[in-house]
Amino acid sequence: MARVLVVGAGLAGLSAAIDASANGHHVVVLERSKTVGGRGTSQNKEGFSLSYGPHLLHKKGPLWQLCRRLSKRKSPSTPMRLDKIEIIGHGMIRPKGEISRIIENKRALKSKDQSEPMVQAASFLSSWDSSNTSRLDALIKSKLHVSNEGWIGLVGRIAAALDEIGVLIECDVKVDSIHGYGVKLGNGKKVEADVVILACGLKTSMKLLKEIDEIRAKQIFSNRSRTTASIIEVGLDSKPLRGRHAIVDANNNSSIIDYVAIQSRLSAYGSHLSAITVGGLSSDVGETKFKSPQERLQHLENFLDSQAKGWRDHIITELRQETITIHENLGEELDAFAFSDKGIIMAGSWVKSDYILADAAVHSGRTAGKNIGKAQR
Secondary structure, eight states: OOEEEEEOOBHHHHHHHHHHHHTTOEEEEEOSSSSSBGGGOEEEETTEEEESSOOOEETTSHHHHHHHHHOSSOOOEEEOOGGGEEETTTEESSOTTOHHHHHHHHHHHHHTOTTSHHHHHHHHHHHSOTTOOTTHHHHHTTOEEEETTHHHHHHHHHHHHHHHTTOEEEOSOOEEEEETTEEEETTSOEEEOSEEEEOSOHHHHHHHHHTTOHHHHHHHHTTOEEEEEEEEEEEESSOTTTTOSEEEEGGGTEEEEEHHHHOGGGOSSSEEEEEEEEOOSTTBSSOOOOSSHHHHHHHHHHHHHHHSTTGGGGEEEEEEEEEEEEEEEOSSOBOTTTTGGGTEEEOSTTBSOSOOHHHHHHHHHHHHHHTGGGGOO
């Protein structure tokens, strides 16, 4: 049995703690913020569960599988429907009554030809990256779902399971540095550990690892790149999308999803719009379209104005974020065990994985938790 310290209580950290504990190790989780969940958290306001940007749960993916494993109660979810997804300039993906158009679109999606506007738009909606087709099949096969529990419910399932098995999660605790004995906290306290799992995000992990081995860290993290986004989440007392599940503007990397249209049980009335514009800044991968995050957020507001007319007059509650990180890359995929000789394993959506987004975070966390022996000092 090893003493395992998990730094970070997002999806990667919580998943790592679950599997490390299940494999017989003594686990403690430390979180810098006051709540668990990381970017997977939600805020319940006026009957709406507002989160930090839209995300569709991949049924049968790592996050879905973990939640299913942790509870006998089935994780309720509802799929996004192709006949209710509108692509700006091209209409519905599966337009009702237009057989020839349905066949044409189906053929395009099956080909995954990136020169096809329909493929670009569907790829963007499924992955927030118009050139990434890794979740396109899931969208086509109605396996991209909206969780009826919201992010709070999904994260809550994992946190509740950790509480049941006695894993301690301490919030509002900052890890200052890593040492041979374990970690040193911001308040000077030392916490002993045999293995440290860094699930605290790429930026913080880089900082901590540079203090241990600067040369190696520079080599590993030298090709870092990222894609950010601006988001607006609003709870409305109206239904401006008129039953559509999503509207996608692939040319401007923007989309609006109405969670309530997909699953009416999420709110007794109105709609819950989750809108996003991805990339476009000089610091992002790809073409520069905006001078600042504020300009990008303004573009997103204008997109809402054009596609969800009158939304501003019906706001019950809202959440805005000028900049959140959607994708982080390191050129070559990062090996989670690159610092295993120092007793450190890395976990997060930026670590080598066959998945992306939340599923990548969960997969990397579980991989770390199952392989503690590879990093014991």
